[in-house]
Amino acid sequence: MIDLEAERKEILRHYRRLLRYAKPFLKDNDAKIIKKAFNTSLEAHKDMRRKSGEPYILHPLAVAQIAVEEIGLGTTSIVAALLHDVVEDTDLEISDIERDFGPSVARIIEGLTKISGVFDYGSSQQAENFRKMLLTLSDDVRVILIKLADRLHNMRTLDSMPRHKQLKIASETMYLYAPLAHRLGLYAIKSELEDLYLKYTDTDTYKDISNKIRQTRSARNKFIKDFIHPIEDELRKYGFKFNIKGRPKSIYSILKKIKKQNITFDEIYDLFAIRIILDVPLENEKAACWQVYSIITDFYQPNPDRLRDWVNTPKANGYESLHTTVMSKSGQWVEVQIRTRRMDEIAERGYAAHWKYKTEGAASAESGLEQWINKVRDMLENNTANALEFMDEFRKNLFVEEVFVFTPKGELIILPDKSTALDFAFEIHSQIGLHCLGAKVNQKLVPLSYKLKNGDQVEILTSQKQKPNEEWLQYVVTSRARTRIKDALREERKNKAEQGKAMLDARLQHIGIAENQQNLNKLQAFFNVPTVQDLYYRIATGHIEIKNIKEVIFTAATDKAGSMLEPKSFDMEVQKIRGVNSDMLVVGEKTANWNYQMSKCCNPIPGDDVFGFQTEEDGIEIHRTNCKRGIELMSNYGNRIIKAKWTEQKELAFLAGIRIKGTDRVGLVNDLTKVISTSLKVNMRSITIDSNDGIFEGNIMVFVNDTGHLDKLMQRMSKVNGILTVERFD
Numbered sequence: 209m210i211d212l213e214a215e216r217k218e219i220l221r222h223y224r225r226l227l228r229y230a231k232p233f234l235k236d237n238d239a240k241i242i243k244k245a246f247n248t249s250l251e252a253h254k255d256m257r258r259k260s261g262e263p264y265i266l267h268p269l270a271v272a273q274i275a276v277e278e279i280g281l282g283t284t285s286i287v288a289a290l291l292h293d294v295v296e297d298t299d300l301e302i303s304d305i306e307r308d309f310g311p312s313v314a315r316i317i318e319g320l321t322k323i324s325g326v327f328d329y330g331s332s333q334q335a336e337n338f339r340k341m342l343l344t345l346s347d348d349v350r351v352i353l354i355k356l357a358d359r360l361h362n363m364r365t366l367d368s369m370p371r372h373k374q375l376k377i378a379s380e381t382m383y384l385y386a387p388l389a390h391r392l393g394l395y396a397i398k399s400e401l402e403d404l405y406l407k408y409t410d411t412d413t414y415k416d417i418s419n420k421i422r423q424t425r426s427a428r429n430k431f432i433k434d435f436i437h438p439i440e441d442e443l444r445k446y447g448f449k450f451n452i453k454g455r456p457k458s459i460y461s462i463l464k465k466i467k468k469q470n471i472t473f474d475e476i477y478d479l480f481a482i483r484i485i486l487d488v489p490l491e492n493e494k495a496a497c498w499q500v501y502s503i504i505t506d507f508y509q510p511n512p513d514r515l516r517d518w519v520n521t522p523k524a525n526g527y528e529s530l531h532t533t534v535m536s537k538s539g540q541w542v543e544v545q546i547r548t549r550r551m552d553e554i555a556e557r558g559y560a561a562h563w564k565y566k567t568e569g570a571a572s573a574e575s576g577l578e579q580w581i582n583k584v585r586d587m588l589e590n591n592t593a594n595a596l597e598f599m600d601e602f603r604k605n606l607f608v609e610e611v612f613v614f615t616p617k618g619e620l621i622i623l624p625d626k627s628t629a630l631d632f633a634f635e636i637h638s639q640i641g642l643h644c645l646g647a648k649v650n651q652k653l654v655p656l657s658y659k660l661k662n663g664d665q666v667e668i669l670t671s672q673k674q675k676p677n678e679e680w681l682q683y684v685v686t687s688r689a690r691t692r693i694k695d696a697l698r699e700e701r702k703n704k705a706e707q708g709k710a711m712l713d714a715r716l717q718h719i720g721i722a723e724n725q726q727n728l729n730k731l732q733a734f735f736n737v738p739t740v741q742d743l744y745y746r747i748a749t750g751h752i753e754i755k756n757i758k759e760v761i762f763t764a765a766t767d768k769a770g771s772m773l774e775p776k777s778f779d780m781e782v783q784k785i786r787g788v789n790s791d792m793l794v795v796g797e798k799t800a801n802w803n804y805q806m807s808k809c810c811n812p813i814p815g816d817d818v819f820g821f822q823t824e825e826d827g828i829e830i831h832r833t834n835c836k837r838g839i840e841l842m843s844n845y846g847n848r849i850i851k852a853k854w855t856e857q858k859e860l861a862f863l864a865g866i867r868i869k870g871t872d873r874v875g876l877v878n879d880l881t882k883v884i885s886t887s888l889k890v891n892m893r894s895i896t897i898d899s900n901d902g903i904f905e906g907n908i909m910v911f912v913n914d915t916g917h918l919d920k921l922m923q924r925m926s927k928v929n930g931i932l933t934v935e936r937f938d
Contacts, residue, residue: 319351379842393558402460708744804828815915820850861911
């Protein structure tokens, strides 16, 4: 039985907590408006419950709480957060919201409401919805901030969702929302979203790392205490008001480091950072940060390669801080972050904190963030690509570091890391980019593909005769440059296609063949081109010689299809060779004999957590849930994701890769192969070992039955004398 009275008290408790956090900035009528929004939402959702069984109203209340407490948004955002689902899930219309709460709230809710309707099979409803939401970013960034609060609460309460929904929501989060949080400077939210993604897509790894962090907590706390003790005394001596805290790295960033550097958990040297937060007036901030840096380096030796000065040149999302890595007395590297209270609030709360300080008349540290939003606006207004292409372009601009370069007149230009001279040209002006011949960097001539470095001074050389070509797309990383180049190529291609059509018309007339759809189809089939436009284009560019278009093409039978191996029989051949049996996977709700295949990108084997993806050819691809490509598929094509799990396993062999590292010695390879072939009856396909200065690295490909079999093998291999690490790779 549901205790309605207890539920009513719980709802009121959440509502009062929200008001308590909002109280410091409420003006004249604000409390009344919030109450009205709460009552409207309560009434609209009164008969609805979440998957967990709790009253639905607790979700909008939680989203409003995150908006206030963790992002620092104001009254308009609280009202919009309380009402964010009413238009989508109830009978209320946008016009009702505008009438009762004004145009600002209505516009935010309009941006948060998903598009409904029918979409082409090749397009993606999710990508269209992302695009619609992002279009509002340039008008009102609060749409994105409330969406991030909504997504964070959904991720925190993902336990009650069915497995396939968990995978879809977690992947979408990783695909778009975590990078957005990063770009808007919301580091705490970004880290939590990444950790929750890992929790639901690679649960074992998540538990393993969080257990290790928990086990090392007391030793870590003692280490931090000893490390900061001399610094605290010195800071007090100089009269600083400060706060010092130790901050462990997020689980996801630890895993990323383990994978990227190919090391173990114990080898990560900056597992945690010490953060020193100073209370100083705005005008003294820079001097104070560098003075504290000087105090720290009096006690501990700094690593000169690990100094990061984001105080003088903030990141593009407004992040300001001074980072150094120093050697502790116990021989461990420790990252130390030095920042002021204002910088810390901007680092934690990002965008909302900028506006707070901007209105207080602080320096325009947020200009980098404003520049980024202006770039997004420009990209949104000038993008002709479909929603999926657009999403891909947009994401490329989210998770990047910056490079700082200068114009010949000394103006600072901030570009994404790995930007080239050609990106710089488009950043100055589209026309300069389109006619760019080359560049001078620090007075030396460089090609268009030259990758810019911090501090480079760049001068662009142009010529009116220069035109973009396909190769340029390989040189650029900014979406502005890519969009402009694609537009120019599209226009060029269109003009060429028209020339090609005229050439083909003349040729057909010459050999006495009618120009109709049937004959064009025959030409497409003969020259193996996908579209008529491609046919025209290839004729104009000489890829198809006009003299090769002869009468015989139109009169001969052109049925060449029989000679090809049918795709389905090809799959069956692959299955025969690899030993994949079609009743081994339970796919979807029933045990249906789908035509499926293992994806090559992540090589799943029985025991892996997997999902199915319905391809356009009506086959099913099986991916591991933590597959990199899987994130994109689940984010953009949620409707084509199918639940998949292994059934009881027959003795079949699947290919898996094992990477080993260790100290070299005579007979090591012999010992390894013995373990592989004799102890567990595993067949080995290949082994490559590279030895250098007494250390070796090796890759071994083996056939195993399932993950249990693989784990057992890896455990035995790790016991071989001289082996340091053993891990699976895709």
